[in-house]
Amino acid sequence: MKIDQLEPKTVWNNFSRLNAVPRPSKKEEQVIAFMLDFGKGLGLETFSDETGNVIIRKPATSGMEDRKMVILQSHLDMVHQKNTDTKFDFDNEGIEMYIDGDWVRAKGTTLGADNGMGVAAIMTILESESIKHPAIEALFTIDEETGMTGAFGLEGGVLKGDILLNLDTEEDDEIDIGCAGGIDVTATRRYHLKRATHSDIGLQITVNGLNGGHSGMDIHRGLGNANKIMNRLLYLGLPYHMRISSLEGGGLRNAIPRESISHINLGKNHEAAFRNEFTALSEAILNEFKIQEPNLKISLEKAKPAKLVMGLGAQGKLIKTIYGALNGVYAMSAAIDDLVETSNNIARVQVKDGQIKIGCLTRSSVESAKMDLAHALRSVFELGGFEVDFKGEYPGWNPNPDSEILKVVVEKYKELFVEEPKVVACHAGLECGILGQNYPEMDMVSFGPTIKGAHSPDERVNVTSVQKFWKFLLEILEAIPKK
Known part of the structure; x- marks a missing residue:
């Protein structure tokens, strides 16, 4: 079976398209151009800021116009690590992927599921004509892995959304509401x-x-x-x-x-x-x-x-x-x-x-x-x-246990999966803390599919977990509160 035949096919197809584009941190020129072409090709409002972050806006679907605008956020860059005996040029080659049981891996290099699966999910929502959602503001940041300069460079007033869903965590039963600074x-x-x-x-x-x-x-x-x-x-x-x-x-x-x-x-x-x-x-x-x-x-x-x-x-x-x-x-x-x-x-x-x-x-x-x-x-x-x-x-991201979107996400998780999610803070760095400096009123949570071995050539993403994550994301978009 090929990668783009996995379910959900549209998400895996977009992940394959993304992974064909070289995107190591601080060398994101090709993936920025790719994402700008993607958004403009859909006829959506698409632009990049001075730092290189890409923003794509899509109107609400019919019947969802009265909901709060949602920012879907992931980063475009990936960690470039390879085994010593692997010959690979991250600046010029796309990632070579393969299926290993219920996992997708790369051949001797990092996979880029961190944060490529989040990017692929957002791309799929942007190009869909059938998914119900409120007004969407897709934020694709750059250089998250080696300085978070994209998030630091995003000026206040650029974003219009009320709620931010960061799709950059790595356990599918966790809802993240805080992270470490570094x-x-x-x-x-x-x-x-x-x-x-x-x-x-x-x-x-x-x-x-x-x-x-x-x-x-x-x-x-x-x-x-x-x-x-x-x-x-x-x-x-x-x-x-x-x-x-x-x-x-x-x-x-x-x-x-x-x-x-x-x-x-x-x-x-x-x-x-x-x-x-x-x-x-x-x-x-x-x-x-x-x-x-x-x-x-x-x-x-x-x-x-x-x-x-x-x-x-x-x-x-x-x-x-x-x-x-x-x-x-x-x-x-x-x-x-x-x-x-x-x-x-x-x-x-x-x-x-x-x-x-x-x-x-x-x-x-x-x-x-x-x-x-x-x-x-x-x-x-x-x-x-x-x-x-x-x-x-x-900076770190201080948890807000009284978050409105957190309550929505937790209830939706329990409804879908008949168990309590783990509401956690993580020791990794997420961009939410930085984005919150210029957007202090933004209501934010983070979640994602299960990814193991991130930042190493053993990086792998769980196929079943991607299906769970995708279903969860779509249900959350339908449950976004009214303005």
Whole structure:
């Protein structure tokens, strides 16, 4: 069976059309043009703002003119992650999808169901001539995954709607009414390159096979962080006068790093002792993660020795700084059971050509706690001689349990599925908090189909769940309150 033969066919067809268009974050030119052509081709009011967000308006269907206008919102960009052995150009190729039982996956890359399924659902409503709905304002934001610049750039007064349905959550039995805010913490420093000795051998350390995942939604699962694991292995080399020549681990800040590779030089007379300790520690780490990370691989192989290496002083501070910097859950919420309140993801570590760069994403649903952890990280990095920069800050979304649309959505869920939905806040970043700054009276909820492994090549969306989500969305549109 082909993807566009799945039910609901119109939604899957639009998802396939969308996934044929390259749309990595910060490179959305092609998908913006695609969406503008889509809206104009339907004869609907269609435009983009100065930031690049696309807005398409559709009048209410007959009999629904007295209902409040609804904003249907999803983001156009997707996280671009791939397996090391996958050859794929996110800038020029469309996603290759396949059906795996009751799931749809991509071949070695992220799928883009986050947030492509939401986009596809909105497209289907816009082009339909039979779906009943109030006046619709479709908002397709850009660059959600790496800064939320689309939401930040949307000016007040552009939107006319009263209710916003964000279609960007990943469990089909949850109604989201709040999310965490975040801030990028970046640490940098220079180091002196030293000439290696002629007696050195070269070695490559590789950590791979980790699950990765969403640095907000998956941070509590105890998954392995390739940068922290690599650092434990490098720490072994300090007594043996190991010298790092390069280090590359992780990628995007909102993805838990799956891979890290380092190249080191080591004196020949230290190799046997180092290998013994390396083997012992590797086995211990594999045992620690045998449940969460059954595919974790750690290897030590011969490589060409480097001519230039990092100085010992900077190297020691780098390794000890990463050891001391928190990764994972910092605090759980006291207000909501089982919700992570504050966390940090050491997402990227790069050592190359005399420059060190460490990138983190710190999240919290409590603003003061977010900055507390950010300052704690700053302190650790500055003790290691790093310069620290805070950027990309975005606010959380404060829950409103008395929301009118929340009551409508909850009642409709119970009516359709004969069970209570979970009304939750999430540790991921949603655009609702940012949009609410310029539209403080907007009534907002978020929901979506079940998506697993977002931000990793294991990303997959559940077919049955998409059917449930679609039915739910259509019923909500018919139940929108009167003006």
